[in-house]
Amino acid sequence: MILEIEELHLKDVMAASKLIDRSFSNSVASTLTNEGVSTFMSGLTSESIEGRLVAGNTFIVCRNEKSIVGVAEIRDKNHLNLLFVEPSIQRKGIGRKLLLNLVDRVRENKITVNSSLNSVDAYLKFGFQKTGPKSEVKGIHYQPMAYEIG
Numbered sequence: 001m002i003l004e005i006e007e008l009h010l011k012d013v014m015a016a017s018k019l020i021d022r023s024f025s026n027s028v029a030s031t032l033t034n035e036g037v038s039t040f041m042s043g044l045t046s047e048s049i050e051g052r053l054v055a056g057n058t059f060i061v062c063r064n065e066k067s068i069v070g071v072a073e074i075r076d077k078n079h080l081n082l083l084f085v086e087p088s089i090q091r092k093g094i095g096r097k098l099l100l101n102l103v104d105r106v107r108e109n110k111i112t113v114n115s116s117l118n119s120v121d122a123y124l125k126f127g128f129q130k131t132g133p134k135s136e137v138k139g140i141h142y143q144p145m146a147y148e149i150g
Helices: 010-027 034-042 046-054 094-105 117-126
Strands: 003-007 058-064 067-075 079-085 110-116 135-137 140-148
Touching (some): 003 094, 010 034, 010 046, 010 058, 010 067, 034 140, 058 094, 067 094, 094 110, 094 117, 117 140
Parallel strands (some): 079 110
Antiparallel strands (some): 003 058, 058 067, 110 140, 135 140
C-alpha cells in the first residue's frame, strides 16, 4: 500500500464526504442517540465540508493510489474536528500518519479533540490524554482529550 498525504481539494470533497459517512456509520453511529447521529451527519455533507474548507479549516486526506482512504480536519487552529479512515483498512497506520502530518501543520502547543467514546483507546495510543469528564452535546457523547506537541 502506497500512502500519500495531501491537502483536500474542492474536487475531492464528495469522495471525502462519502468516506467519512461510511466510517461514521460503521464505527460511531451506533454509539450515539438519534439526535447525536442527526447532529453529526449534518457536518458530514459535502456542502458542510466545502463550507469549512473554503472558510479556512485545514483538511488533509490520505490516498492509496487514487482513492481517498483517510480524512482529517483541524478547526480553530488546533482542534481535531474529524479523523476518519476507510473501515476496511483501519488499524493499518493511516490514522497515525494523518495525525503526525497534522502535528507538523499545527502552530499551537497542543491538539485537542472531542473523541467519540469508542475511539478513546486509539487516541490514548496516539499519545492523547483525557482533559476532563465525558460529556454530551446534542446527543453526541464524547471524551475531551489533548495531545501536547513538542
